[in-house]
Amino acid sequence: xxxxxxxxxxxxxxxxxxxxxxHPRVYQALATPxxxxxxxxxxxxxxDIQNLLRYVFxxxxxxxxxxxxxxxxxxxxxxxxxxxxxDTVIVGVNGVFGGRISEIVRRCGGNLVQIKAAWxxxxxxxxxxxxxxxxxxxxxxxxxxxxxxxxxxxxIEEISKLCKQYGALLIVDAVTSxxxxxVKVDEWQIDICYSGTQKCLSCPPGLAPITFSEPALIAAxxxxxxxxxxxxxxxxxxxxxxxxxxxxxxxxxxxMNYALHEALRLVxxxxxxxxxxxxxxxxxxxxxxxxxxxxxxxVAEPHRLPSLTSVKIPxxxxxxxxxxxxxxxxxxxxxxxLGDLAGKIWRIGLMGESSRKANIVYLLAALGEILQKK
Amino acid sequence: xxxxxxxxxxxxxxxxxxxxxxHPRVYQALATPxxxxxxxxxxxxxxDIQNLLRYVFxxxxxxxxxxxxxxxxxxxxxxxxxxxxxDTVIVGVNGVFGGRISEIVRRCGGNLVQIKAAWxxxxxxxxxxxxxxxxxxxxxxxxxxxxxxxxxxxxIEEISKLCKQYGALLIVDAVTSxxxxxVKVDEWQIDICYSGTQKCLSCPPGLAPITFSEPALIAAxxxxxxxxxxxxxxxxxxxxxxxxxxxxxxxxxxxMNYALHEALRLVxxxxxxxxxxxxxxxxxxxxxxxxxxxxxxxVAEPHRLPSLTSVKIPxxxxxxxxxxxxxxxxxxxxxxxLGDLAGKIWRIGLMGESSRKANIVYLLAALGEILQKK
Numbered sequence: 134x135x136x137x138x139x140x141x142x143x144x145x146x147x148x149x150x151x152x153x154x155x156h157p158r159v160y161q162a163l164a165t166p167x168x169x170x171x172x173x174x175x176x177x178x179x180x181d182i183q184n185l186l187r188y189v190f191x192x193x194x195x196x197x198x199x200x201x202x203x204x205x206x207x208x209x210x211x212x213x214x215x216x217x218x219x220d221t222v223i224v225g226v227n228g229v230f231g232g233r234i235s236e237i238v239r240r241c242g243g244n245l246v247q248i249k250a251a252w253x254x255x256x257x258x259x260x261x262x263x264x265x266x267x268x269x270x271x272x273x274x275x276x277x278x279x280x281x282x283x284x285x286x287x288x289i290e291e292i293s294k295l296c297k298q299y300g301a302l303l304i305v306d307a308v309t310s311x312x313x314x315x316v317k318v319d320e321w322q323i324d325i326c327y328s329g330t331q332k333c334l335s336c337p338p339g340l341a342p343i344t345f346s347e348p349a350l351i352a353a354x355x356x357x358x359x360x361x362x363x364x365x366x367x368x369x370x371x372x373x374x375x376x377x378x379x380x381x382x383x384x385x386x387x388x389m390n391y392a393l394h395e396a397l398r399l400v401x402x403x404x405x406x407x408x409x410x411x412x413x414x415x416x417x418x419x420x421x422x423x424x425x426x427x428x429x430x431x432v433a434e435p436h437r438l439p440s441l442t443s444v445k446i447p448x449x450x451x452x453x454x455x456x457x458x459x460x461x462x463x464x465x466x467x468x469x470x471l472g473d474l475a476g477k478i479w480r481i482g483l484m485g486e487s488s489r490k491a492n493i494v495y496l497l498a499a500l501g502e503i504l505q506k507k
Numbered sequence: 508x509x510x511x512x513x514x515x516x517x518x519x520x521x522x523x524x525x526x527x528x529x530h531p532r533v534y535q536a537l538a539t540p541x542x543x544x545x546x547x548x549x550x551x552x553x554x555d556i557q558n559l560l561r562y563v564f565x566x567x568x569x570x571x572x573x574x575x576x577x578x579x580x581x582x583x584x585x586x587x588x589x590x591x592x593x594d595t596v597i598v599g600v601n602g603v604f605g606g607r608i609s610e611i612v613r614r615c616g617g618n619l620v621q622i623k624a625a626w627x628x629x630x631x632x633x634x635x636x637x638x639x640x641x642x643x644x645x646x647x648x649x650x651x652x653x654x655x656x657x658x659x660x661x662x663i664e665e666i667s668k669l670c671k672q673y674g675a676l677l678i679v680d681a682v683t684s685x686x687x688x689x690v691k692v693d694e695w696q697i698d699i700c701y702s703g704t705q706k707c708l709s710c711p712p713g714l715a716p717i718t719f720s721e722p723a724l725i726a727a728x729x730x731x732x733x734x735x736x737x738x739x740x741x742x743x744x745x746x747x748x749x750x751x752x753x754x755x756x757x758x759x760x761x762x763m764n765y766a767l768h769e770a771l772r773l774v775x776x777x778x779x780x781x782x783x784x785x786x787x788x789x790x791x792x793x794x795x796x797x798x799x800x801x802x803x804x805x806v807a808e809p810h811r812l813p814s815l816t817s818v819k820i821p822x823x824x825x826x827x828x829x830x831x832x833x834x835x836x837x838x839x840x841x842x843x844x845l846g847d848l849a850g851k852i853w854r855i856g857l858m859g860e861s862s863r864k865a866n867i868v869y870l871l872a873a874l875g876e877i878l879q880k881k
Contacts, residue, residue: 134558134561134562134775135558136775136776137555137558137559137768137771137772137775139769139772140536140539140552140765140768140769142539142540142541142542142546142548142549142552142765143542143546143548144540145540145542145543145546147541147542147543149543151758152541152543152544152758152761154540155540155541160538160540161538162514163537163538163762164534164535164537164538165514165516166516166518166519166528166529166534167516167521167526167529167711168516168517168519168521168840169519169521169523169526169840170526170712172516172517172519172834172840174516174517175516178514178516181511181512184508184509184511185511187508188508201576201577201580201713202575202576202580202738203575203757203758203759203760204757204758205737205738205756205757205758206575206576206738206757208738209736209737209738213735213736233737236737237737239733240733240734240735240736240737241735329758331758337541337760337761337762337763338544338758338759338760338761338762339575339713339760339761339762339763359613359614360614361587361614361615361735361736362583362587362614362735362736363579363583363607363610363611363614364576364579364580364582364583364739365738381845382579383577383578383579383580384525384526384577384578384579384703384705384712385577385712386577386711386712386713386760386763387526387705387711387712387713388537388711388712388713388762388763388766389711389713389760389762389763391514391516392762394511394514395513395514397511398511398513401508401510401511402510460546466542466543466546471755
């Protein structure tokens, strides 16, 4: 076969829906020569990662680890471990990822109850309460805290109280919020929360931070039949990550764990609160600038996600052409709309390392140039 | 919380059952700044990876990609896509990984027929034929080409002919062989073959190369119900990797794919045949040296795996202590036995970059010193 050339990717400013740009220290960690996944030194690194993840999830949950797959594997792990055939699950659907949760619930044999809202809006707690009242015994309620497809932020606390009241587990997708927008697992009493590494944590994609409360772990352990996934079975994974056991399950992605370790250290150095404040401040600055360009945000206050801003595309603008010009001429990646919003919005991410003033100023100037020319 | 210190792992010579040492060029690729997973330039890299994987799998299968998880995710993807509830599956079990395949078949609701052999031996084709004759309609036969828990190499061709004769799919675990021991997917008519990156390909762990034949893809597409895993559903993953579609499924682990790209380029530069010959030659040299130390291989010829040699532990030797001394004092990692072979064997890997004369000479000298002292 033909000789394949060496990698030579362009240098991009990543302001789409993820991945975000990565700090040089994280790349350095990624390129650190590996040791074995059962080496005592690696086990120490796993402990550090668990402690740092507890910090960003704001939880004391012992089972707080990184699943060896991307954010979608985290979603699947969250669901397949606790949903058994016939279980009723209420899912808030206001974008692509609520739809994906629904699809996995179906594949678990769950009895799916969807609560839909317009894309870009949040789910009204009243509607969850109505469903809890009428759906019979509900095993779990699942919500997307940060809808990457729309830029909507879902308030969690009120729905969490309803879940406790009705004895349902609360499962929250925090893929686009963790590390940039407050995710208070213990205070909000979330039972299962998962994320991805490539958004506000600014680590390359490949791992899915996840945490299970004690009731969630009990639900996983007391299932009638084993979970349909062996790879994502948290009862086995817990024994691998537990300091006291370290029972071999699979080979952890060592380099990715090195990278996550360093990315989380950067979060710790900055401080979670300061980091979330930076995300809030920069999103406000971006929106003000977009409005000066006559671009309006899709999502109304107070449901705007600081990590991802969606803006409506003005009439007469060829959105794909603008994105392509940004990518090819300015080396800036932003995202288009998905599903119902395809062709109607741009999605501009300010996540982790990408949430910088320099990026905002550059993007606004570039967008201004392109829109003026057309 | 306490400030977590920077990574500072020791430098190890990895001669265990995997991971193996990684070439500096692969680390450089790993640390290359990422671009978006839907960036046109990344799509070109995905194409390169598919072409290079077809080269190492020796196949023309269009669906030849890297699953976004470790080798065990590859195993799960191989099984959950084609095994439906009630399907009869014959599994060769002569070590840990045949046991793991069995466990996943059970979780698919499959009707499991195990053909067992002593750990360290290969599965006799006659016994597979007997099972095919008596088990009714058989959906698939699954074999472990290279049993990482024992160091046994399973001949495939004869059993493959039986599978064709009886209309069963052949699923082969090549985790510890691909890239170091010939794996001839097309010539041997394997329907599904999967591997891991961290063995003979000498890339860090985190991806699972996999290939599906046309009949295997048809089986996945014609299922009565959707596969129980959304994350590993090859009908969706195929649309993501297909050059004509690139339908978003999940965010590919970009950095790991960069690393795999470079690791596969190294295989291409060396040439697959020369690489397999190097693995054979070095294994023979290792075994000769071990025999000079009065250590006998567990596996009889011709079933010894060039990538992993298991040796019996002499009476009176505290095996864990020897391994610990090798690790701490010599920075060499080798593996112990698993399951039935715990405490009875050492597993010495010579995989990819680790399969080097210098490593063999150093390990033999170190082992000689340690065994003499005791």
